[in-house]
Amino acid sequence: MKKFIFKAAALCCALSLSACTSKKAVSVTPPDGSLDKCELRFSWWGGDDRHEATLKTIDLWSKKHPDITITPEYGGWDGWTEKVTAQMKGGTEPDIMQINYDWLITMSPDGKGFYDLDSLSGTLDLSGFDEDTLSFGRADGKLNAVTVSLSGRGLFYNSEAYSAIGADYPRTWSDLIALGESFGSHDAYPLDLDIQSGGTAWYLAVVYIQQKTGRQFITLDGELGFTQEDIRDALDFYKLLEDNHVIRTVKTRTDEDGNAALYQSSEFIGEKVAGVLEWGSAVGKYEAVLPKGVLEAGPLLAGENGNNSGWMIKPSLLYAVSGHTKYPDEAAAFMDLLLNDEECAKILGTTRGIPASRKASSALEKSGALTGLSKESQDILNETDTITISPYMELSRMKSFYNTAIESVSYGTADTEAAAEQMYRSVTEYLEKIKNEDPNLP
Incomplete structure (x- = not known):
């Protein structure tokens, strides 16, 4: 930092x-x-x-x-x-x-x-x-x-689950995607994103695009820094993770976990899910449900050129x-x-x-x-x-826009282009309203 x-x-x-x-x-x-x-x-x-x-x-x-x-x-x-x-x-x-x-x-x-x-x-x-x-x-x-x-959010891995298949913690986005096949052959996943915590899936996609473009998703003064194409690219990246068995689909997560948070799910506790994206200040709840010393911090993912910018703090x-x-x-x-x-x-x-x-x-x-x-x-x-994360990115209403887009892409009810167009419009309109009117708008 x-x-x-x-x-x-x-x-x-x-x-x-x-x-x-x-x-x-x-x-x-x-x-x-x-x-x-x-x-x-x-x-x-x-x-x-x-x-x-x-x-x-x-x-x-x-x-x-x-x-x-x-x-x-x-x-x-x-x-x-x-x-x-x-x-x-x-x-x-x-x-x-x-x-x-x-x-x-x-x-x-x-x-x-x-x-x-x-x-x-x-x-x-x-x-x-x-x-x-x-x-x-x-x-x-x-x-x-x-x-x-x-x-900031970090990547944390179940060391026993990784050792069981002889895998190293990923250092690049390509490493992460390649792990999907290795874990898939063991009916497991190298990573998953908690749909109960609000915006976690979108957060990882944002980091990827911020690192790739050098643009911040939402600036500190509440301006949308991503283009509609950037948002579509972020949703394409999310779908790539699902398609390559890196993370579970929204439907799979819902069917297997119900309303349980990821750290409380049998899939995480039972090592079917071998990695999580979580705030460093809150990772203790994941650590507490596993044997002592099993959960370990991994490197923040970077591009092939070693650039690991784009990660965020608050x-x-x-x-x-x-x-x-x-x-x-x-x-x-x-x-x-x-x-x-x-x-x-x-x-x-x-x-x-x-x-x-x-x-x-x-x-x-x-x-x-x-x-x-x-x-x-x-x-x-x-x-x-x-x-530094913009506080506007953290607003509950904004997270509903992210989750709607992620879910529509995951369930296949919209392609990434249509989902990006809707999110871009929703985010732009809400940012304008919240800065000029009432921050408690529905």
Whole structure:
């Protein structure tokens, strides 16, 4: 991620975010006597590894602040955006929330949807964050959220499944396509793309075309960078993966997995699916269902010339405080524990990626816990000329356009030319509307 500082600054401008003053160390988390006795709700999504670690941090908080109860609300990613959107519209959202990158556009375009964290400096210490990282959480000049970690999707493989057929992890797109035949003879697949996570299949196709053309699918300021022909080429590439037995068709995945996420499916656990594309900050849920050490990080795929650009990074998630909370100082104090507390950092480990907070990452490094697939994935990304994902690409409505195109091509209800024409029109129209009207458009 050699160009991260420039990209973060560009994003700050693209979202009409203003620069903030340099943070100085502050005395945070006042004695219990200066915090009110109350109950706070904290919501997040994730896999079991994240849930278990987060519940332990709530227990840690309870020991430090027995008069302030933290009520957890958590679940999987599927449907989570819709749930929180409804809560925000009804003013019933939790006091502290784990939020996604694009939610600042949809839930706080004017910076008023979440609490301005700059006003809570007495209980929230931001001295361990650089301004470029903080800029991701600014909306209309207000610090609405704090980046927990930076992450990108990586490729992770079942080492036993690959060893069983004597295959090496692919390094180029051609290597990946060639593996389809080898795995197909064993009724298995070298890779699969989780249709439950929203946009995963399209993500890989986008990386391929970005690498091939040097154009970004959607720019940081919300402009469509792909031509209609680029979109068709991306859909052609996706269909190539299906046709060559690299990944399962949408129908096959649905028939075999039902509504289960890929990491919960018998096909992945049973080694019929030998590879996944996943965020480094969330890969723990895949690792947890396999024997220890079986899942390994592989190289990011490159062209035949070795060019592996086009891969993307973003804030994996952020923490925000509700603009309606009755207890902002108490909420900020709990967020401070999540972000900066040394003991808490050891409990959470890398279940939310490598911490962006220098205090938390230093605590993990000192304890020898800054290891594992999240760290390996981050190291691989650090050696890659990555692109910062546009938050517009992450919008739920946009993902519905991607999935519609992928499904129509997979089921054969439309050819790639027709599907590309429809996606190009839908994406162009929605980007225009969302920038000029209401980001919560249906």
